[in-house]
Amino acid sequence: MIQPPVIQFERRPGILDLGWGHPRPGLLPVEEWAAAGAEAARTFGWQQLTYGHATGPAPLVDWLCAHLADGTRFAQTFVTGGASHALALVASLLAGPGDVILVDSPTYHLAFRILADTGATLRRMPGSPAELAGLVRTIGRRVPFLYLVPTFGNPTGRSLDDARRRELIEVARREGLLLVEDDTYRELVYEGTAPPSLWELSGGSGVVRLGSFAKTVAPGLRLGWVNAAPDLIGRLAGLGYVDSGGGVNHATAVTMASFGTSGVYDRHVARLRDAYRLQRDALVAAVRAHLPVEVPQGGWFLWVRLPGSFSGTRLLPPAEKAGVSFVPGTRFCVDDGDGDDHVRLSFSHLPPADLTEAATRLGQLIATLPGHE
Structure with missing residues (x-):
């Protein structure tokens, strides 16, 4: 059978x-997650299982902002069903047919499909910030954002150096180009510390950051987040299905709050x-x-x-x-x-x-x- x-x-x-x-199966925290779920049920009772807050439950968002320790605020955070869901939501609000989305290349291959769902055309990001500025000015169509994985990127494992990050932020700001930063590998650092995110270096201006618990806890949670300006967070919270459904993946988000605040x-x-x-x-x-x-x-x-x-x-x-x-x-x-x-x-x-x-x-x-x- x-x-x-x-x-x-x-x-x-x-x-x-x-x-x-994918994570190695033996590294998934099966017992620890079960304990966090039980603790969340004791702590939140029926609130764990009802409709959630549109931008995510406050206990998780509060812990996450403190954990990120880079100045991220509650009003800049929206809880999602993972980084792919975050990218799909952001792209659907920002891009559409006739637009050109710039992408780093090589980069995360399945992002191409998510971005293509908007009807926009994908084009490779030029090799230097000066070339980037020239392309944005001459492309002849609206360029809503540039997507990249600047820290421990998939597939290369490489990271942009600090000078290149700052130069990219400055060029994007000058050209009115939003940067969508996929930051899903940040915590998997094996020597030293990870470089500062584009989100942190920009002070949250002109950058949207996508985060996920898929790599650090488990992909089956389908849990991640968006950091963005409060007006974009408001647009995400105002989406019809978010309003109808009471946030995204509420019970898992509440359990993640217990998993995080416990120190596990x-x-x-x-x-x-x-x-x-x-x-x-x-x-x-x-x-x-x-x-x-x-x-x-x-x-x-x-x-x-x-x-x-x-x-x-x-x-x-x-x-x-x-x-x-x-x-x-x-x-x-x-x-x-x-x-x-x-x-x-x-x-x-x-x-x-x-x-x-x-x-x-x-x-x-x-x-x-x-x-x-």
Whole structure:
């Protein structure tokens, strides 16, 4: 009898899959979350299970603003059903057919689909702030915002340096261009501290920040947030389905308030950092035996340049026959053909031994194929 599907991940026997940007199942806080739910029921009683406040329950928003510790205020916060939901809501309010949305490239590939749902055209962000200003002025259509993942980005793991962040904010402010900052990997930092967000550096002016508990707690919560100017928060709260439904994902948001205020969140994230650091190091060491690779300071991914004339798209079928999978770099680029000399490898989903074996299989395959240099 075929069992009905329950989760997104599809396990394929014999394949060590480096393509999934999912948490390792053993790192999900199953017992801690159950305890937080029980504590929320004791603390909030029936209020946990009724309609919620439009912008999110105050206990969660208060804890979140304090936890972010960057000056974010209650009036600048809207609780969402995750970062993808946050992006879809913001994009639906800001963009429409005929507009041009600028995107960093390479960047989070599924954001392309969310943004395309608005009917807008997507174009790659130019390489320098000066070129960005020129494009905005000459593009000939409305450019409502630029989307980017500036901290431990997906797929590259890289972060914009402080000078580039400030220059980008200044150019965007001068050109009247809103920056939509996907900040979902901020807390998964493995050395030092994460760079300041665009949201913080701008003082909340001209930037919309998207956050999520998917990476730090669990994606199944479907819980995240938007930080934005109060007028945009008001527009989000005024959406018909938000008003009708009483906020977004209220019971989970109340439980997250208990998970956060109890101190469990901070202890859990500290454990995650230790575990993902070990997983990152295992994959980096195994890949470096065959190919050069940058060491990301945070996030979940390695962005690996293939040798010689290798194509990530053409490499995938023989790789899967050899028992390893990945995501070709073209998926993360808005322009057709870009990125095919790279692959994204995720170190989040598999334990260290499996990561080592997966990279070994991939490296040995590459060494046997024509075009290897």
